[in-house]
Amino acid sequence: MTGPLTLEAVRFVRSGRALLDDVSFSLERGPVTVVLGANGAGKSLLLRIAHGLLRPTSGRVTAVGAQAFVFQRPVMLRRSALQNVEYPLAVRGVERRERRRVAATTLERVGLGGAAAQSARTLSVGEQQRLALARAWALDPELLFLDEPTASLDPTATTAIEEILRSIHAGGAKVVLVTHDLGQARRLGGDVLFLDRGRLVERGAVDDFFDRPSTPAARAFLEGRLGW
Amino acid sequence: MGEILTAVARAFEMLVRLDPELVEIVLLSLRVSLTAVAIAAAIGLPLGAALAVLRFPGRRVLIVLVNALMGLPPVVVGLAVYLALSRSGPLGVLGLLFTPTAMIVAQCILVTPILVALTRQVVEDLWLEYEEQLRSFGVTPRRAIPTLLRDGRRSLVPALLAGLGRAIAEVGAVMIVGGNIDHVTRVMTTAIALETSKGDLALALGLGIVLLLLNVVLNATAELLKEWADRDSARAGEAA
Numbered sequence: 001m002t003g004p005l006t007l008e009a010v011r012f013v014r015s016g017r018a019l020l021d022d023v024s025f026s027l028e029r030g031p032v033t034v035v036l037g038a039n040g041a042g043k044s045l046l047l048r049i050a051h052g053l054l055r056p057t058s059g060r061v062t063a064v065g066a067q068a069f070v071f072q073r074p075v076m077l078r079r080s081a082l083q084n085v086e087y088p089l090a091v092r093g094v095e096r097r098e099r100r101r102v103a104a105t106t107l108e109r110v111g112l113g114g115a116a117a118q119s120a121r122t123l124s125v126g127e128q129q130r131l132a133l134a135r136a137w138a139l140d141p142e143l144l145f146l147d148e149p150t151a152s153l154d155p156t157a158t159t160a161i162e163e164i165l166r167s168i169h170a171g172g173a174k175v176v177l178v179t180h181d182l183g184q185a186r187r188l189g190g191d192v193l194f195l196d197r198g199r200l201v202e203r204g205a206v207d208d209f210f211d212r213p214s215t216p217a218a219r220a221f222l223e224g225r226l227g228w
Numbered sequence: 229m230g231e232i233l234t235a236v237a238r239a240f241e242m243l244v245r246l247d248p249e250l251v252e253i254v255l256l257s258l259r260v261s262l263t264a265v266a267i268a269a270a271i272g273l274p275l276g277a278a279l280a281v282l283r284f285p286g287r288r289v290l291i292v293l294v295n296a297l298m299g300l301p302p303v304v305v306g307l308a309v310y311l312a313l314s315r316s317g318p319l320g321v322l323g324l325l326f327t328p329t330a331m332i333v334a335q336c337i338l339v340t341p342i343l344v345a346l347t348r349q350v351v352e353d354l355w356l357e358y359e360e361q362l363r364s365f366g367v368t369p370r371r372a373i374p375t376l377l378r379d380g381r382r383s384l385v386p387a388l389l390a391g392l393g394r395a396i397a398e399v400g401a402v403m404i405v406g407g408n409i410d411h412v413t414r415v416m417t418t419a420i421a422l423e424t425s426k427g428d429l430a431l432a433l434g435l436g437i438v439l440l441l442l443n444v445v446l447n448a449t450a451e452l453l454k455e456w457a458d459r460d461s462a463r464a465g466e467a468a
């Protein structure tokens with residue numbers, strides 16, 4: 001119960017189908033947690049429920065501290081890059097001068113200092129995702145959720161995102177990452193939550209999961225992936 | 229035919245030398261319609277946005293009502309405002325009948341439903357895109373309203389211009405509640421109607437030309453703004 005995020009018997013039903021069923025876990029501060037599973041396993045759903053965007057049909061979610069969420073396709077407010085970072089700070093009641101300062105520093109940290117005045121919607125995809133990370137980072141979250149943040153990015157942009165993620169993680173945030181990129185899971189992950197058809201079937205350290213998956217579902221998932 | 233050509237020539241002459249009577253009428257038209265649209269915007273923008281993002285009992289009824297009000301014939305609005313403001317009406321004590329204020333009220337009633345409906349469309353589309361992100365930031369739908377109005381401004385300004393075009397071109401309502409009194413409540417449309425029936429075609433034509441030009445300018449501005457907004461989202465679409 002002391003971790004930053006705890007789910008107890010979470011179940012989510014839509015149109016009579018249980019999309020998540022009996023999911024329970026408690027995450028510790030520390031390692032980056034990677035959520036893996038095939039399409040439709042319930043990964044994005046799990047992240048949204050954990051973040052509070054969706055309410056579970058039953059079960060309990062307990063999360064502590066400030067949270068931030070980075071979507072696969074970030075929503076760019078129709079404002080400048082700097083104002084995009086300032087906006088959530090303003091929502092939290094951060095005073096104008098302070099939020100300008102924090103926003104400017106954070107933009108520098110993600111390498112967008114030069115684009116501060118540019119309209120966010122005219123940035124490249126990679127830059128937009130870096131801006132989304134800056135927006136999350138500026139809030140100094142204790143829990144950072146990311147839903148396939150590099151799924152539509154090229155390798156260079158992906159590397160940049162992973163660098164930023166390492167820095168945010170080094171700053172003490174608990175990072176929970178959904179990804180389809182198994183290389184990325186190995187590079188960044190500390191532990192793995194593996195979902196199969198709405199159930200949490202395996203959990204463990206990232207190396208153990210990849211080298212010695214203990215369930216048939218996880219073995220099939222890894223073989224299917226690596227066989228391509 | 230010769231008579232008409234003379235009238236056209238005199239109309240242009242009045243425009244060129246800024247005939248005081250013509251200018252006075254144009255300025256009153258602008259004052260009345262701009263004020264009416266400003267008030268309609270103050271009501272219509274927040275209301276339209278609220279209808280787009282908030283879920284409350286009676287929302288659907290309100291949407292149907294607004295859509296119905298959009299199709300109101302101006303003369304009916306004029307009649308209703310006339311009845312309300314006439315000496316024996318509920319607001320008769322205010323003594324507003326046959327004043328520019330009465331015309332502002334009538335135009336406001338005509339334009340507000342249009343602004344509500346157009347705003348609702350714009351904000352609903354934007355909310356579809358923004359909702360998850362804003363909720364992640366901890367923004368409630370109510371608090372999202374100013375954000376959505378601000379970020380939708382490039383699509384909302386054309387709506388305001390459409391409202392202004394409608395207000396300034398309207399004749400039935402302002403005729404009834406304003407009375408078309410010389411130097412007091414005579415605006416472009418009512419003056420055109422009167423001068424035409426009197427046979428003074430020059431002033432009518434001159435005002436007609438101004439009205440036409442004004443609408444061209446309004447529509448061109450709206451079109452440019454829309455293109456600007458589209459280009460921005462197209463670029464964002466490319467990126468995404």
